[in-house]
Amino acid sequence: MGEAPAFCYENPLKEFANGNTLKSKSAETAIVTGSKKYVIEGSDGKSTSLGVRIYDESTAQWVHPVVLGTKPRACKGHLAVLLNEDRILIIKKGASPDDCLWFLELDTQYVRDQKTMHGGNTEVVAWSKGVRGDAEMPIVISGPSGVGKGTLINKLMKEYPSMFGFSVSHTTRAPRVKEEDGVHYHFTEKSVMEKEIKDGKFLEYASVHGNLYGTSIEAVEVVADEGKRCILDIDVQGARSVRQSPVEAIFIFIRPPSMEELERRLRARGTETEAQISKRLRNAEAELEQGISSGLFDHILYNDELEDCYQRLKVILLFLCLIIIFQLCHVYFFGSVKLMNNLVTV
Ligand SMILES: Nc1nc2c(ncn2[C@@H]2O[C@H](COP(=O)(O)OP(=O)(O)O)[C@@H](O)[C@H]2O)c(=O)[nH]1
Numbered sequence: 001m002g003e004a005p006a007f008c009y010e011n012p013l014k015e016f017a018n019g020n021t022l023k024s025k026s027a028e029t030a031i032v033t034g035s036k037k038y039v040i041e042g043s044d045g046k047s048t049s050l051g052v053r054i055y056d057e058s059t060a061q062w063v064h065p066v067v068l069g070t071k072p073r074a075c076k077g078h079l080a081v082l083l084n085e086d087r088i089l090i091i092k093k094g095a096s097p098d099d100c101l102w103f104l105e106l107d108t109q110y111v112r113d114q115k116t117m118h119g120g121n122t123e124v125v126a127w128s129k130g131v132r133g134d135a136e137m138p139i140v141i142s143g144p145s146g147v148g149k150g151t152l153i154n155k156l157m158k159e160y161p162s163m164f165g166f167s168v169s170h171t172t173r174a175p176r177v178k179e180e181d182g183v184h185y186h187f188t189e190k191s192v193m194e195k196e197i198k199d200g201k202f203l204e205y206a207s208v209h210g211n212l213y214g215t216s217i218e219a220v221e222v223v224a225d226e227g228k229r230c231i232l233d234i235d236v237q238g239a240r241s242v243r244q245s246p247v248e249a250i251f252i253f254i255r256p257p258s259m260e261e262l263e264r265r266l267r268a269r270g271t272e273t274e275a276q277i278s279k280r281l282r283n284a285e286a287e288l289e290q291g292i293s294s295g296l297f298d299h300i301l302y303n304d305e306l307e308d309c310y311q312r313l314k315v316i317l318l319f320l321c322l323i324i325i326f327q328l329c330h331v332y333f334f335g336s337v338k339l340m341n342n343l344v345t346v
């Protein structure tokens with residue numbers, strides 16, 4: 001199970017299992033690793049999520065790190081255990097099975113990459129959820145421009161409005177005639193978006209067809225807060241970034257029946273200039289190559305006949321729901337045993 005608690009409660013699991021009030025007066029826990037003390041702030045009655053601050057003994061300074069990922073909702077108490085020196089396991093008191101286990105990543109590959117991106121001197125930590133396969137696991141849909149991603153997603157959202165929510169990306173490209181700011185995209189100035197990327201507000205971003213596109217952490221949180229499964233329409237580079245992040249998702253690649261048909265659809269849509277269409281078709285070749293042969297995607301769907309493709313997409317999503325129901329039943333019937341197994345294996 002990794003390391004013993006560095007600083008916590010005398011017999012934390014027993015105390016937690018008995019449902020006793022945790023001893024910490026301020027519902028804070030502190031974990032020391034190296035010269036740093038990570039303080040996880042519980043509910044103070046005002047904040048809606050768990051907070052993090054760091055005391056650096058080498059400089060005798062408190063630091064407020066850049067905190068990435070969806071933050072755990074505030075709770076009545078929590079337990080913190082250091083695992084493998086690179087992450088802290090948090091067990092929330094009184095939380096539902098799908099919300100009780102979280103990780104605060106301190107020195108994982110993802111966090112190290114993010115630190116480098118922030119210039120190397122900024123403290124960065126990242127939250128990730130500890131229970132796999134929960135109902136909020138996002139769905140990433142990628143594929144070349146004009147293949148039909150938007151059409152398929154719209155059908156899904158229309159048929160299951162309470163089940164799926166669209167992650168509204170940011171982009172620096174100009175809006176199309178029928179596109180609404182905040183609905184299809186958050187249309188943004190390049191300098192503003194670059195600043196927000198630097199501030200750690202994006203789960204992923206990429207330069208696509210000459211413009212910047214990105215998924216903000218907030219865009220995904222908004223959907224999760226509505227209790228819906230989040231759908232991300234992002235390019236292959238973005239899908240790769242999500243794969244490397246702590247977010248667990250299902251990755252689906254949509255491919256066209258042929259390049260000729262892709263070109264026909266792009267032209268028929270009538271939203272791009274000739275130069276833009278040429279650029280998108282050139283990029284499509286590389287996207288198809290990466291989408292099909294990189295092993296990045298869990299499912300590859302041909303969008304030949306729209307209705308057939310949509311039905312196959314629904315089968316994939318329905319199958320996922322069955323797995324989730326199975327896992328919830330497992331937690332319900334084998335509760336604590338299963339949860340403790342997860343502690344050992346994650
Ligand atoms: N990485 C990334 N790609 C995005 C995001 N939003 C949209 N894209 C991708 O950017 C590409 C261009 O999107 P868009 O300009 O709407 O054109 P369309 O795909 O032809 O409808 C598509 O491949 C989208 O999947 C995002 O937030 N992140």
Ligand SMILES: Nc1ncnc2c1ncn2[C@@H]1O[C@H](COP(=O)(O)OP(=O)(O)O)[C@@H](O)[C@H]1O
Pocket residue numbers: 143144145146147148149150151152265266268269303304305306307309
């Ligand atoms: N299976 C299909 N057969 C024929 N036309 C399609 C199909 N799927 C989508 N289209 C059309 O192709 C065009 C591009 O689809 P769209 O959803 O905008 O693609 P994307 O979001 O991948 O760029 C649209 O005009 C759409 O109506």
